[in-house]
Structure formats: C-alpha cells, structure tokens
Amino acid sequence: MVAASQNTRSRPVRLEGMVAVITGGAGGMGRDTALLFAREGAAVVVGDVNDAAGHALAGEVAAAGGRLAYVHCDVSTEKDVVDLIATAETRFGKLDTIFNNAGVEQPVTPSTEVSEDLFDRVTSINLKGTFFGCKHALPALLRNGGGTIVNNSSVSAFANVGGNLSYAASKGGIMSMTRVIAIEYAARNIRCNAINPGVIDTDMNRRNKALASDPDAVEQTWRSITPMGRMGTGNEIGEAVLFLASPQSSFVTGIGLVIDGGRIAT
Numbered sequence: 001m002v003a004a005s006q007n008t009r010s011r012p013v014r015l016e017g018m019v020a021v022i023t024g025g026a027g028g029m030g031r032d033t034a035l036l037f038a039r040e041g042a043a044v045v046v047g048d049v050n051d052a053a054g055h056a057l058a059g060e061v062a063a064a065g066g067r068l069a070y071v072h073c074d075v076s077t078e079k080d081v082v083d084l085i086a087t088a089e090t091r092f093g094k095l096d097t098i099f100n101n102a103g104v105e106q107p108v109t110p111s112t113e114v115s116e117d118l119f120d121r122v123t124s125i126n127l128k129g130t131f132f133g134c135k136h137a138l139p140a141l142l143r144n145g146g147g148t149i150v151n152n153s154s155v156s157a158f159a160n161v162g163g164n165l166s167y168a169a170s171k172g173g174i175m176s177m178t179r180v181i182a183i184e185y186a187a188r189n190i191r192c193n194a195i196n197p198g199v200i201d202t203d204m205n206r207r208n209k210a211l212a213s214d215p216d217a218v219e220q221t222w223r224s225i226t227p228m229g230r231m232g233t234g235n236e237i238g239e240a241v242l243f244l245a246s247p248q249s250s251f252v253t254g255i256g257l258v259i260d261g262g263r264i265a266t
C-alpha cells in the first residue's frame with residue numbers, strides 16, 4: 001500500500017472517497033478484501049471476533065498510509081453489528097458499502113447427526129449475522145443517498161458434496177435474502193448482491209483439511225472438482241467484491257457472482 005498522493009500519481013484509485021464496513025475482515029478473504037479496499041482509497045471499518053488480528057491489520061494499513069478502524073464485533077450479536085455500522089458514520093462520516101463476509105464452517109457431519117447447537121451456531125453467524133448486517137446497514141445507506149451491500153454466500157448454495165447441511169442452508173438463505181433486499185431497495189439507489197466463492201485458500205479450508213483423516217486427499221478432491229485445478233485466492237475474491245461494491249457494477253443487483261474456477265459449470 002502507498003500513500004494516496006503516490007497512488008494518484010501511478011493510477012487512479014478505484015474506491016476513492018468511499019467508506020466500507022467489512023465483517024470477518026481480520027482474517028481470510030475478508031482481510032484480503034480489507035487490504036485491497038484500503039489500497040484503493042476507501043476508509044474501512046473491520047468488525048471481527050479476533051481482536052489481535054484486527055488490531056494488527058489496522059496497524060499494518062495505517063503504516064502504509066491507509067485508513068482502517070478495527071471494532072470488536074460478533075455478527076451474531078445484534079448490538080455489536082449496530083455499533084460496527086455506527087462506527088463508519090461517527091469515524092468516517094457515512095457508509096457507502098458493507099461486505100457481510102463473516103462466516104464459519106460446519107465440520108463434515110452426516111445430516112442426522114447435526115445437533116441443534118451446531119445448526120444454531122453456524123446459522124447464527126452465517127445467516128443471522130448477514131441479516132443483522134443488511135438490516136442495520138440499510139438505514140445508513142439511505143442516509144447516504146444510496147450504496148451497496150455484498151453478501152458472502154458460497155457455491156454451497158448450489159453445489160455440495162454432502163455433510164455440510166447447516167452451512168449449505170445458511171448460504172442458500174443468504175442468496176434468498178440478497179434477492180429480497182435487492183428488490184425492496186432497487187428504486188432507492190441501494191444495490192444488494194452476493195458472491196459465491198468456490199474453494200478458496202484461507203484458514204477456513206486449512207481447518208477443514210486438518211480435520212480430515214487424509215488431508216492431502218481432501219486437497220486433491222478440491223482441485224479435481226475445480227476445472228482450473230487450483231484453489232482461489234483471497235485477493236481474487238476481493239476484486240469481485242470491489243466490482244460489486246463500486247459504481248463499476250451500477251446496473252447489477254440481486255445476483256450471485258460465482259467465483260469458483262469453473263466448478264459449477266461442470
């Protein structure tokens with residue numbers, strides 16, 4: 001990252017003047033997206049439960065001349081999400097975009113063995129957390145005269161290999177929620193879209209792999225179900241989020257943008 005003055009000398013930054021909230025932005029693809037947004041001139045507010053990583057990220061961005069505030073936020077707690085969004089307005093004066101990204105995996109479990117606690121945990125963070133993010137961002141976006149919401153769904157909304165019932169249910173619910181909000185707010189200058197990542201190289205998948213009896217076989221399976229033969233990167237996700245968050249996608253609302261190396265084309 002370079003200071004804004006250096007940025008403008010080399011090329012125009014793509015998010016100049018924008019204020020973004022990113023949930024789950026202290027790690028994984030949320031972190032890569034936060035770094036990209038800050039490099040592209042946005043002021044970013046990151047909410048996460050990993051405070052050490054969040055504060056370290058804020059320091060890293062500040063040292064590079066960017067603007068990023070970290071706020072402790074468990075997205076399954078409504079008040080935390082209210083406070084997170086309020087921080088964008090109090091600290092940076094407005095909200096232009098929110099990336100509802102925070103999410104957790106479900107360890108592979110046969111559907112009949114998914115406990116109520118496991119189902120509640122996964123859906124509370126993934127689905128209810130996205131609901132809270134949309135619900136409380138919308139009034140701030142209206143106060144701003146418009147803006148964008150990007151929700152992190154998954155190819156699991158469409159394609160699965162089994163053993164991930166609560167995760168797939170939460171990601172399917174995010175797609176439906178995205179369409180409802182897109183329709184409700186289309187005439188009020190707010191666009192709401194989702195992304196559907198395939199297998200991305202993050203801590204979530206490193207944990208998934210470590211839990212398997214044969215981690216190498218799991219990675220081989222991921223590669224074999226992906227025509228491009230590799231995992232995606234957090235930065236590749238960040239670029240797609242940037243497109244949907246910014247005016248570059250000004251006639252796009254209510255979609256799920258699949259970023260999966262060709263997986264669901266098969």
Ligand SMILES: NC(=O)c1ccc[n+]([C@@H]2O[C@H](COP(=O)([O-])OP(=O)(O)OC[C@H]3O[C@@H](n4cnc5c(N)ncnc54)[C@H](O)[C@@H]3O)[C@@H](O)[C@H]2O)c1
Pocket residue numbers: 023024025026027028029030047048049050073074075076101102103104105125126152153154155196197198199200201202203204205
């Ligand atoms: N990794 C993949 O292959 C993949 C594919 C499709 C979709 N996704 C989705 O992308 C999103 C990010 O996944 P990732 O792979 O970067 O995961 P990750 O585990 O690497 O990072 C997730 C981040 O979210 C934070 N987080 C967890 N629970 C939280 C909570 N309750 N409140 C706030 N923050 C919380 C974590 O601390 C971490 O910083 C998730 O919604 C995930 O379901 C991931």
